[in-house]
Amino acid sequence: MVPHLVTALTGPINELEQRILESTPVIERWFRLEWMEHTPPFYSSVDVRNAGFKLAPVDTNLYPGAWNHLTPEMMPLAVQAAMAAIEKICPEAKNLLLVPENRTDIFYLANLAQLQRIFYQAGLNVRLGSLSNDIKAPTTFDLPGGESVMLEPLIRSKRRLGLKHFDPCTILLNNDLSAGAPGILEDLHEQYLLPPLHAGWGIRRKSNHFKAYEEVAKRFGKLLGMDPWLITPMFNQCGAVNFAEQSGLECLRSNTDALLARVRRKYKEYGINEKPFVVIKADNSHAALGQLTVRDAKELDDAWFHARAKATAGHAIGEVIIQEGVLTNERINAAVAEPVVYMMDRYVVGGFYRVHADRSTDESLAAPGASFVPLAFEQSAQLPQPGMKPGASVPNRFYMYGVIGRLAMLSAAYELEATDPDAESYD
Amino acid sequence: MVPHLVTALTGPINELEQRILESTPVIERWFRLEWMEHTPPFYSSVDVRNAGFKLAPVDTNLYPGAWNHLTPEMMPLAVQAAMAAIEKICPEAKNLLLVPENRTDIFYLANLAQLQRIFYQAGLNVRLGSLSNDIKAPTTFDLPGGESVMLEPLIRSKRRLGLKHFDPCTILLNNDLSAGAPGILEDLHEQYLLPPLHAGWGIRRKSNHFKAYEEVAKRFGKLLGMDPWLITPMFNQCGAVNFAEQSGLECLRSNTDALLARVRRKYKEYGINEKPFVVIKADNSHAALGQLTVRDAKELDDAWFHARAKATAGHAIGEVIIQEGVLTNERINAAVAEPVVYMMDRYVVGGFYRVHADRSTDESLAAPGASFVPLAFEQSAQLPQPGMKPGASVPNRFYMYGVIGRLAMLSAAYELEATDPDAESYD
Numbered sequence: 001m002v003p004h005l006v007t008a009l010t011g012p013i014n015e016l017e018q019r020i021l022e023s024t025p026v027i028e029r030w031f032r033l034e035w036m037e038h039t040p041p042f043y044s045s046v047d048v049r050n051a052g053f054k055l056a057p058v059d060t061n062l063y064p065g066a067w068n069h070l071t072p073e074m075m076p077l078a079v080q081a082a083m084a085a086i087e088k089i090c091p092e093a094k095n096l097l098l099v100p101e102n103r104t105d106i107f108y109l110a111n112l113a114q115l116q117r118i119f120y121q122a123g124l125n126v127r128l129g130s131l132s133n134d135i136k137a138p139t140t141f142d143l144p145g146g147e148s149v150m151l152e153p154l155i156r157s158k159r160r161l162g163l164k165h166f167d168p169c170t171i172l173l174n175n176d177l178s179a180g181a182p183g184i185l186e187d188l189h190e191q192y193l194l195p196p197l198h199a200g201w202g203i204r205r206k207s208n209h210f211k212a213y214e215e216v217a218k219r220f221g222k223l224l225g226m227d228p229w230l231i232t233p234m235f236n237q238c239g240a241v242n243f244a245e246q247s248g249l250e251c252l253r254s255n256t257d258a259l260l261a262r263v264r265r266k267y268k269e270y271g272i273n274e275k276p277f278v279v280i281k282a283d284n285s286h287a288a289l290g291q292l293t294v295r296d297a298k299e300l301d302d303a304w305f306h307a308r309a310k311a312t313a314g315h316a317i318g319e320v321i322i323q324e325g326v327l328t329n330e331r332i333n334a335a336v337a338e339p340v341v342y343m344m345d346r347y348v349v350g351g352f353y354r355v356h357a358d359r360s361t362d363e364s365l366a367a368p369g370a371s372f373v374p375l376a377f378e379q380s381a382q383l384p385q386p387g388m389k390p391g392a393s394v395p396n397r398f399y400m401y402g403v404i405g406r407l408a409m410l411s412a413a414y415e416l417e418a419t420d421p422d423a424e425s426y427d
Numbered sequence: 428m429v430p431h432l433v434t435a436l437t438g439p440i441n442e443l444e445q446r447i448l449e450s451t452p453v454i455e456r457w458f459r460l461e462w463m464e465h466t467p468p469f470y471s472s473v474d475v476r477n478a479g480f481k482l483a484p485v486d487t488n489l490y491p492g493a494w495n496h497l498t499p500e501m502m503p504l505a506v507q508a509a510m511a512a513i514e515k516i517c518p519e520a521k522n523l524l525l526v527p528e529n530r531t532d533i534f535y536l537a538n539l540a541q542l543q544r545i546f547y548q549a550g551l552n553v554r555l556g557s558l559s560n561d562i563k564a565p566t567t568f569d570l571p572g573g574e575s576v577m578l579e580p581l582i583r584s585k586r587r588l589g590l591k592h593f594d595p596c597t598i599l600l601n602n603d604l605s606a607g608a609p610g611i612l613e614d615l616h617e618q619y620l621l622p623p624l625h626a627g628w629g630i631r632r633k634s635n636h637f638k639a640y641e642e643v644a645k646r647f648g649k650l651l652g653m654d655p656w657l658i659t660p661m662f663n664q665c666g667a668v669n670f671a672e673q674s675g676l677e678c679l680r681s682n683t684d685a686l687l688a689r690v691r692r693k694y695k696e697y698g699i700n701e702k703p704f705v706v707i708k709a710d711n712s713h714a715a716l717g718q719l720t721v722r723d724a725k726e727l728d729d730a731w732f733h734a735r736a737k738a739t740a741g742h743a744i745g746e747v748i749i750q751e752g753v754l755t756n757e758r759i760n761a762a763v764a765e766p767v768v769y770m771m772d773r774y775v776v777g778g779f780y781r782v783h784a785d786r787s788t789d790e791s792l793a794a795p796g797a798s799f800v801p802l803a804f805e806q807s808a809q810l811p812q813p814g815m816k817p818g819a820s821v822p823n824r825f826y827m828y829g830v831i832g833r834l835a836m837l838s839a840a841y842e843l844e845a846t847d848p849d850a851e852s853y854d
Contacts, residue, residue: 025521028510028550032518073500080507080774083455091459094452123455347507 014052016230020400023224027403030223031346031410038413040346042085042172042194046405047354047366048339049326053272055400056233056326057408058279059366060209062199063176065101066352067118068110069372070342074350075118081344082122086170088345089192093169096124097162099185100151101175102132109141109149115174116149118344129154129163131175131182156184160191170194176201198419199412205283206321207237208419213411220407229266231404234259234324237283241320243306248320252280255322257297263324274327277362283319291364293325327361332373338365339375339398341405348402351375441479443657447827450651454830457650458773458837465840467773469512469599469621473832474781474793475766476753480699482827483660483753484835485706486793487636489626490603492528493779494545495537496799497769501777502545508771509549513597515772516619520596523551524589526612527578528602529559536568536576542601543576545771556581556590558602558609583611587618597621603628625846626839632710633748634664635846640838647834656693658831661686661751664710668747670733675747679707682749684724690751701754704789710746718791720752754788759800765792766802766825768832775829778802 020027045064046057070078086093096119100112112128119126130151138152152163161184162168170192171185177200185197198204214232221228236255241248256278263276280292292308299305328338335357342350353373356365375398417423447454472491473484497505513520523546527539539555546553557578565579579590588611589595597619598612604627612624625631641659648655663682668675683705690703707719719735726732755765762784769777780800783792802825844850 025547025550025552028548029519029521032510032514032550035514036518076504077507080504083459083774084511087459087462091463092456094456120452121455123452123459125452347510 016053016055016226017397017400019224019226020403021396024399026223030220031406034410035346038410038417040343040409041199041412041416042089043342043344044405044409044412045343046341046408048341048401048404049328050330050339050401051274051327052329053270054230054326055404056231057213057404058233058323058326059206060408060412061176062195062204062412063174064342065108065111065174066340066372067114067342068107069352069374070114070350071374075121077347078118078342078344078349079121081347081349082118084347085345086119086122086124089194090169094125095166095168096126097166097168097171098126098128099131099154099171099173099175100128102130102134104141104151106143109143110147112149112174113143113147119172125166127152127163127166127168129161131184154184159187159189161185161188173200178202196416196420198421199416201284203419204415205319206281206323207235207283207319209408209411209415210235210321210323212414212418213408216407216411216414231407233326234262236322238320238322240318242318249300252320252322253297253300256280256294256300259322259324260295260297275362277325279323279325279364281321281323283321291366293363295362325362328365329361336361336363336365337373339401341401343405343409346406346409348405351398351401351405443480443482443653444824444827446651446653447830448823451826453650457647458833461837462773465837465844467770467836468626468839468843469516470769470771471832471836471839472770473768473835475768475828475831476755477757477766477828478701478754479756480697481657481753482831483658484640484831485660485750485753486633487835487839488603489622489631489839490601491769492535492538492601493767493799494541494769495534496779496801497541497777498801502548504774505545505769505771505776506548508774508776509545511774512772513546513549513551516621517596521552522593522595523553524593524595524598525553525555526558526581526598526600526602527555529557529561531568531578533570536570537574539576539601540570540574546599552593554579554590554593554595556588558611581611586614586616588612588615600627605629623843623847625848626843628711630846631842632746633708633750634662634710634746636835636838636842637662637748637750639841639845640835643834643838643841658834660753661689663749665747665749667745669745676727679747679749680724680727683707683721683727686749686751687722687724702789704752706750706752706791708748708750710748718793720790722789752789755792756788763788763790763792764800766828768828770832770836773833773836775832778825778828778832 041062043064045061047059049056049058098112098115101108116126116128128149128151130153135151135153138150140148140150142148155162155164160167161171168191171188172194177197180202181197181200185193210233217228217232220231236259238248238251238255241252259278260276263278267274267276275295277293277295280294292305294300328336330337330339330353332353332355335355336359337353337355339351340354341348352375354365354370355373356367356370358369359365359367468489470491472488474486476483476485525539525542528535543553543555555576555578557580562578562580565577567575567577569575582589582591587594588598595618598615599621604624607629608624608627612620637660644655644659647658663686665675665678665682668679686705687703690705694701694703702722704720704722707721719732721727755763757764757766757780759780759782762782763786764780764782766778767781768775779802781792781797782800783794783797785796786792786794
């Protein structure tokens with residue numbers, strides 16, 4: 001299920017990893033049964049942090065970009081998964097409309113070209129409809145490799161959204177709607193709009209996601225007979241924090257303190273000799289507030305912290321999530337690295353490492369200056385190994401990342417069900 | 428959908444290939460709609476011959492072996508497809524019973540180890556139950572790479588088939604049942620038996636398959652606006668031929684003559700300057716009669732032909748199919764080669780070249796002395812090409828093999844529906 005990719009891990013396989021690898025059939029069957037009851041998000045990417053003693057998702061993106069960082073070898077997997085997804089939604093579809101972010105930098109355009117390629121190969125005519133007011137006519141952007149991407153203005157009729165001479169069955173958003181859903185996307189009852197509008201960051205909350213993840217991890221932990229904390233980032237939340245007006249800081253202080261204490265107890269229980277830390281971030285967006293690493297609640301009173309918060313928040317922020325920090329002990333060429341797992345429908349289709357040379361193991365790497373290192377396929381997967389025990393083969397260390405990625409993705413499915421404004425209530 | 432593999436083709440893309448490549452979204456959508464109405468075989472492999480001017484399947488195997496010749500990079504594709512197949516059949520399954528051929532040579536055992544690996548990674552406990560009387564207790568066979576394969580005796584209860592302490596939901600045959608279905612596999616109404624018993628060579632007929640293929644190719648040709656002959660091997664059949672008793676030879680002569688004349692007309696129509704030939708083979712098995720290449724009906728009267736027929740047939744043969752011979756113009760290191768396309772459920776998951784140094788372009792390569800060359804993934808698929816037109820990229824020349832393979836696989840689905848003894852009749 002999960003492609004065998006070369007991870008940066010080189011040390012011995014620890015207990016957690018061993019448990020997950022040994023339980024493959026049990027884990028895959030469990031996911032199979034989950035997907036009978038729950039619909040996976042159309043596509044997703046999950047940032048995973050591996051501290052060695054613990055392995056947890058820290059962010060789940062339902063509008064993944066950077067598909068261009070997947071290697072060519074992974075394309076057939078993505079295409080196959082895209083076919084499975086399309087078959088379920090709209091098998092008779094000819095056309096797919098992709099609605100991107102309002103970005104035209106070459107990195108993002110390369111991502112769009114890759115998505116277009118995937119869905120073309122899956123059997124769809126794919127065109128790009130922009131929400132930007134700058135796109136008033138079909139506009140072609142050239143990419144360095146010789147490829148090009150054409151953005152076209154969206155055309156909305158009373159009941160449908162499309163382009164000139166292009167009426168899609170499905171509309172796929174690659175735009176996280178941070179500013180809320182624009183009217184042009186509302187009331188499209190005749191077409192499939194994916195992900196649904198309530199998955200946009202205007203409505204979505206990280207705390208809902210990680211609450212769902214806690215439940216999923218608890219059941220998964222029970223399945224494997226292990227402490228769910230080993231795969232779960234604990235968190236607290238505060239409703240209204242404003243650094244400019246200095247309001248809500250008491251909530252932030254007390255929750256940071258309480259969470260650090262909980263982490264400390266867990267570290268003690270497992271004999272972990274590391275300094276606990278938490279990460280403070282906005283509950284409703286992945287970008288508005290930079291992620292602030294805090295090792296002691298007292299830091300919240302530092303002038304330095306406030307300066308940082310204001311600088312990265314940009315404006316007064318509202319709801320805040322305080323998340324247990326998970327160290328990453330992976331490195332590529334001495335730079336701190338964290339894996340990002342890419343999924344299409346229920347399938348893991350690839351991944352890459354996000355690498356940041358200027359960050360330490362307890363800081364967010366999703367920051368300017370980050371680079372991406374594609375994960376290559378493990379070439380030696382089935383070659384004989386000298387001295388290998390019969391029946392043994394090189395373990396797929398990417399497998400556990402694929403499991404954690406899918407647990408987060410399953411949690412997103414639960415989260416979207418729980419937050420669906422159109423859900424029928426059976427109370 | 429179809430992995431981008433390096434083919435032996437290096438010449439310019441011809442008209443047929445161009446037509447197929449350009450029609451990707453139309454073709455994929457057509458397959459999508461077909462799969463809404465028809466169930467693909469659980470797994471299959473198709474021998475394809477590419478004459479340049481024409482491209483056609485010559486054999487469709489519903490119990491494919493040689494999975495070990497797929498490269499490690501293709502495993503995730505196979506696993507993903509296996510997951511999709513299992514989900515549809517028996518999502519709550521824990522156990523899969525694989526019933527192999529009665530062969531214990533290392534080549535075949537390596538195939539079994541690979542199948543076991545695929546279904547393990549798809550989330551199933553896989554064990555092997557042998558039909559052979561030689562396996563009276565669990566028996567382990569070591570493979571050169573350090574792996575091993577364990578064959579166990581089958582245990583049949585009144586209603587179910589299994590092994591000691593192993594009760595499977597699904598039984599997967601990797602045994603083509605040439606000698607007919609053994610009683611131990613009959614009346615298993617509580618378990619899924621795949622492929623169904625009437626797919627075995629004891630019952631299956633090549634002529635039924637290629638009749639179904641003619642229909643499928645006719646509709647596909649209409650879709651793409653092309654002559655279906657360009658992708659179809661024409662055929663005739665004879666009911667009872669016996670070389671030992673010299674009976675049925677008149678039918679063979681007249682049908683060979685008639686078919687050669689049809690091929691000649693087609694060659695003339697397209698200005699093809701090659702010598703037509705036909706291939707004579709048993710209608711009900713892929714192995715009992717070696718494949719005999721005939722370039723003139725007069726050859727059938729040669730003592731030499733009869734010696735060959737008797738030598739390869741082994742015994743008196745019955746029904747015979749006379750199939751238009753398709754040249755293969757692909758070569759690997761000067762040896763004649765033909766691609767074999769592997770599919771799991773509706774997905775193309777890989778392929779390899781069958782290569783035979785001692786055979787010519789109009790002979791069967793599926794003969795002792797054949798070797799296998801795995802198809803590697805095209806590494807340059809998405810790299811910039813100097814002087815490339817915007818929007819262009821290296822074409823996936825394996826794509827057309829994947830299309831032809833799937834047309835044959837779809838034909839097998841039609842064939843199995845038409846020959847199902849348990850099908851309800853609506854006449």
